Amino acid sequence: MLVLVVVLGRSELPFEDEDDDEHEDDENMSAERFPCGCTFVYSPDYYCDIGAHVFPTAKYRLVHQALLGDGDIPPERILAPEAASREDLLLVHTEEYVQDLLAFRHTRRTQCSEVPISEQIIRANLLGTGGTILCCRRALSEGFSMNLAGGFHHAFPDHAEGFCYINDIAVAIRRLRADGLAGRAAVVDLDVHQGNGTAFVFRSDPTVFTFSMHQENNYPVKQPGALDVGLEDGIGDEEYLQLLAAHLPEVLDVFRPELVVYQAGADPLADDQLGGLALTPKGLRRRDERVIGSCARRGIPVAGVLGGGYARNTQDTVRAHHETCRVMWEAGKQIADCRMPTVE
Ligand SMILES: [Zn+2]
Numbered sequence: 533m534l535v536l537v538v539v540l541g542r543s544e545l546p547f548e549d550e551d552d553d554e555h556e557d558d559e560n561m562s563a564e565r566f567p568c569g570c571t572f573v574y575s576p577d578y579y580c581d582i583g584a585h586v587f588p589t590a591k592y593r594l595v596h597q598a599l600l601g602d603g604d605i606p607p608e609r610i611l612a613p614e615a616a617s618r619e620d621l622l623l624v625h626t627e628e629y630v631q632d633l634l635a636f637r638h639t640r641r642t643q644c645s646e647v648p649i650s651e652q653i654i655r656a657n658l659l660g661t662g663g664t665i666l667c668c669r670r671a672l673s674e675g676f677s678m679n680l681a682g683g684f685h686h687a688f689p690d691h692a693e694g695f696c697y698i699n700d701i702a703v704a705i706r707r708l709r710a711d712g713l714a715g716r717a718a719v720v721d722l723d724v725h726q727g728n729g730t731a732f733v734f735r736s737d738p739t740v741f742t743f744s745m746h747q748e749n750n751y752p753v754k755q756p757g758a759l760d761v762g763l764e765d766g767i768g769d770e771e772y773l774q775l776l777a778a779h780l781p782e783v784l785d786v787f788r789p790e791l792v793v794y795q796a797g798a799d800p801l802a803d804d805q806l807g808g809l810a811l812t813p814k815g816l817r818r819r820d821e822r823v824i825g826s827c828a829r830r831g832i833p834v835a836g837v838l839g840g841g842y843a844r845n846t847q848d849t850v851r852a853h854h855e856t857c858r859v860m861w862e863a864g865k866q867i868a869d870c871r872m873p874t875v876e
Pocket residue numbers: 723724725797799839840841
């Protein structure tokens with residue numbers, strides 16, 4: 533850790549010492565590789581009206597507001613996405629399902645979703661997916677990026693599931709691969725629910741490692757990923773963080789991804805309406821620091837997506853997502869010689 537301080541020229545680190553000292557040699561590489569820091573991706577049209585629902589789509593706007601309220605993130609650091617194209621979707625989803633989605637049709641493929649379908653809802657999903665694509669691109673060019681939406685990890689190639697129509701994580705990884713931008717990618721999915729759709733998409737793709745740590749006794753029906761850690765009900769901060777620390781090296785050091793897509797769901801928080809773990813807000817922040825800090829120390833770019841979050845008080849979910857954004861921003865600030873990039 534001493535070397536990291538010297539290289540980055542900072543006396544204070546936002547991350548706790550996470551026993552990653554063996555990766556000190558990577559620090560020169562990471563400082564060189566990440567010249568710019570962190571950007572966020574947001575559209576006001578991430579919001580969509582899904583009626584009375586446990587899924588608070590207002591959270592996107594509220595997280596954006598919270599981020600602006602911090603006062604230290606220049607507006608040009610928050611980029612607007614383009615909607616994902618039909619061609620983007622077809623990199624993961626089937627022709628029949630994409631036709632249903634783009635015509636906002638109730639069919640057996642779309643009706644598996646637990647949210648309604650409308651033009652506005654599909655538009656929001658397309659923007660969220662475009663946001664994750666842009667987020668991955670920015671992560672590769674400057675180290676860290678966070679989409680203030682995304683994480684729809686239950687969507688399968690040929691049908692919707694849960695609250696998920698489009699698997700934005702899978703589409704983004706396939707898009708970057710098709711563009712020749714990404715090599716090996718890892719999905720670190722720490723939503724309280726298993727990333728079953730993502731695991732299914734990449735089940736026979738050796739270039740994508742899907743790691744999911746989730747509550748075992750909960751939705752959904754599990755699909756085998758590259759590494760699944762099913763947690764017992766009611767696990768709290770210390771046990772959770774120990775298990776994360778035990779398994780993360782298999783993802784980062786054995787597979788050695790060139791990009792990590794981090795699904796940072798806020799639903800492992802205690803009392804989440806759809807979750808059964810017992811993390812505190814501080815524990816959730818330490819989770820984020822562990823993932824983002826471990827990647828930073830190894831020179832691995834991180835693209836974050838929000839994922840789930842169903843606290844009784846939506847502000848608790850918003851605060852948790854906001855904290856993830858802060859950890860990402862602070863990781864970007866660690867990089868010496870920060871230059872403002874040309875904003876696309
Ligand atoms: Zn979830």
